[in-house]
Amino acid sequence: MRFMILIKASKDSEAGIPPSKELFEQMAKYNEQLVKAGVMLAGEGLHPSSKGARVEFAGDKRTVVDGPFTETKELVAGFWILQVKSKEEAIEWVKRIPNPDGAHGEVEIRQIFELSDFQTMTPELEKRFEALREQTEGSPKPV
Amino acid sequence: MNEAQRTIDAIWRIESPRVIAGVARMVRDVGIAEELAQDALVTALETWPRDGVPNNPGAWLMTAAKHRAIDHLRRGKRVERKHDEIAKTEPAPERPKIEDVIDDDVGDDLLRLVFTACHPVLSLEARVALTLRLLCGLTTAEIARAFLSSEPTIAQRIVRAKRTLSEAHVPFEVPRGAEREARLSSVLAVIYLVFNEGYSATAGDDWMRPALCEDALRLGRMLAQLAPDEPEVHGLVALMELQASRIGARTTLTGEPILLADQNRGRWDRLLIGRGLAALARAIQLGGSHGPYALQAAIAACHARAPTADDTDWARIVELYGELAQVTPSPIIELNRAVAVAMAQGPAAGLALVDALRDEPVLAHYHLLYGVRGDLLIKLGRLDEARRELERAAELTNNARERKLLLERAASCRS
Numbered sequence: 001m002r003f004m005i006l007i008k009a010s011k012d013s014e015a016g017i018p019p020s021k022e023l024f025e026q027m028a029k030y031n032e033q034l035v036k037a038g039v040m041l042a043g044e045g046l047h048p049s050s051k052g053a054r055v056e057f058a059g060d061k062r063t064v065v066d067g068p069f070t071e072t073k074e075l076v077a078g079f080w081i082l083q084v085k086s087k088e089e090a091i092e093w094v095k096r097i098p099n100p101d102g103a104h105g106e107v108e109i110r111q112i113f114e115l116s117d118f119q120t121m122t123p124e125l126e127k128r129f130e131a132l133r134e135q136t137e138g139s140p141k142p143v
Numbered sequence: 144m145n146e147a148q149r150t151i152d153a154i155w156r157i158e159s160p161r162v163i164a165g166v167a168r169m170v171r172d173v174g175i176a177e178e179l180a181q182d183a184l185v186t187a188l189e190t191w192p193r194d195g196v197p198n199n200p201g202a203w204l205m206t207a208a209k210h211r212a213i214d215h216l217r218r219g220k221r222v223e224r225k226h227d228e229i230a231k232t233e234p235a236p237e238r239p240k241i242e243d244v245i246d247d248d249v250g251d252d253l254l255r256l257v258f259t260a261c262h263p264v265l266s267l268e269a270r271v272a273l274t275l276r277l278l279c280g281l282t283t284a285e286i287a288r289a290f291l292s293s294e295p296t297i298a299q300r301i302v303r304a305k306r307t308l309s310e311a312h313v314p315f316e317v318p319r320g321a322e323r324e325a326r327l328s329s330v331l332a333v334i335y336l337v338f339n340e341g342y343s344a345t346a347g348d349d350w351m352r353p354a355l356c357e358d359a360l361r362l363g364r365m366l367a368q369l370a371p372d373e374p375e376v377h378g379l380v381a382l383m384e385l386q387a388s389r390i391g392a393r394t395t396l397t398g399e400p401i402l403l404a405d406q407n408r409g410r411w412d413r414l415l416i417g418r419g420l421a422a423l424a425r426a427i428q429l430g431g432s433h434g435p436y437a438l439q440a441a442i443a444a445c446h447a448r449a450p451t452a453d454d455t456d457w458a459r460i461v462e463l464y465g466e467l468a469q470v471t472p473s474p475i476i477e478l479n480r481a482v483a484v485a486m487a488q489g490p491a492a493g494l495a496l497v498d499a500l501r502d503e504p505v506l507a508h509y510h511l512l513y514g515v516r517g518d519l520l521i522k523l524g525r526l527d528e529a530r531r532e533l534e535r536a537a538e539l540t541n542n543a544r545e546r547k548l549l550l551e552r553a554a555s556c557r558s
Contacts, residue, residue, distance in 0.1 A: 001357075036250070037157065038364030041414055081414070083357060088153035092200075114353075114391070 002112040003090040009075035026098035043080040147192040156280040164252035174305030183207035261330040269304040374431020381440035384419030388412040404452040457487035474503040490522040510539035530556035
């Protein structure tokens with residue numbers, strides 16, 4: 001199973017202040033551990049929200065709002081995608097994220113949907129799904 | 144299982160290969176190493192729920208297991224001198240010097256463990272069971288479930304495998320020179336067998352068991368880090384990543400198989416495709432473009448790169464199968480080449496090749512020979528013959544889902 005690990009923004013990350021040399025080095029080492037264990041599928045850091053934008057939806061209306069956004073703690077500053085055996089294993093890896101600067105913050109762990117999550121679907125729903133697929137893809141071809 | 148146990152279980156999954164490998168270097172016997180590591184785990188299960196999980200559980204387990212290894216060595220009087228040397232440098236489990244243990248590079252030990260678990264002195268099924276146990280941290284029950292076997296059977300298999308390694312005095316080392324290549328192919332074969340058992344289950348009611356694919360992938364990715372200069376390791380990883388990218392698209396939501404040409408490519412996993420193509424590039428860069436796994440990965444890459452089934456570069460796939468047949472001649476590869484030829488040059492050309500394979504004893508009971516022949520006959524409008532072939536294929540497969548699909552296609556030839 002896969003989990004997305006969301007690192008929340010901090011005042012520093014939002015201000016575009018790069019991490020300390022120590023954090024940088026320890027993070028590199030941590031990433032190396034994830035790769036060596038064969039659990040890391042992807043991982044990226046995000047620019048401050050000042051470089052981003054939001055598109056707000058209200059029915060048919062779309063409004064573009066440029067960053068930065070104020071609710072720092074709710075913002076995402078980076079993520080990993082890990083493939084592990086259980087939520088507990090994901091938690092265990094997250095606990096090991098280095099924090100040499102003693103920062104206070106939060107890292108969120110969210111499970112990614114997989115095929116097996118849908119297998120409780122009834123045959124009726126399955127048919128509707130397949131019909132939708134045919135509409136979007138054209139009829140299935142013969143073998 | 145309560146929460147503390149689940150946490151310890153997760154920690155064990157992460158740490159056990161390192162701990163077993165580290166201890167095996169000391170005691171030179173993977174069976175004893177695993178028992179000592181298990182002892183350390185039992186202590187953890189007793190003390191952690193009471194005292195809390197230590198800050199660095201991996202170091203704790205490693206130290207506790209190494210301590211037991213010293214006791215073990217002490218009991219063997221022959222090595223008493225050596226133990227004194229080791230004991231001086233070993234921290235006590237109660238006061239672990241965490242930095243020492245965590246910085247201890249066990250990479251080489253892990254690689255030794257991989258090669259030992261996949262040693263040719265063991266039967267293939269013993270290699271598989273031991274690898275899943277020692278390197279993926281699977282329990283006996285989990286291995287039994289994955290291979291539709293009973294727990295006592297698997298437990299017995301693992302015990303025997305450990306005994307065989309011990310009795311054969313298999314050294315705990317990474318083979319060198321000419322031996323290395325043969326031993327590495329044994330390792331790769333074990334990993335790919337685990338993957339395939341997950342990807343197209345040979346028996347049972349489920350067509351796939353994705354958890355086994357994930358175990359194999361994790362092992363392959365790990366091995367690519369341990370032996371980064373081996374092109375075929377990257378070739379195998381590429382092959383598994385690319386095949387796994389289709390897992391979400393190759394069954395209906397109720398678990399019926401969907402053929403490659405009919406799969407919704409929007410559901411192919413782009414992340415895994417990217418990883419697979421990168422691993423393939425790495426294999427080629429290391430000079431491994433003619434390795435059997437790299438060639439199969441290159442074929443999978445042709446599919447992965449095609450935006451629609453019609454865009455598939457079948458001519459290139461025919462070439463790649465031709466090359467693969469030269470490197471590892473096999474009637475099954477010829478059968479696959481025949482399918483590619485049918486796609487590139489038309490069903491009649493493909494059928495001619497399939498017909499040439501009908502007398503191959505290896506394929507006589509291989510359901511896909513009849514399945515492929517049935518498909519090609521349908522395309523040529525020879526429906527009566529097609530139906531008979533598909534029914535024969537249905538008789539021969541052990542997989543319930545696949546049988547159902549084949550019988551449905553056979554029935555559709557009647558109209």
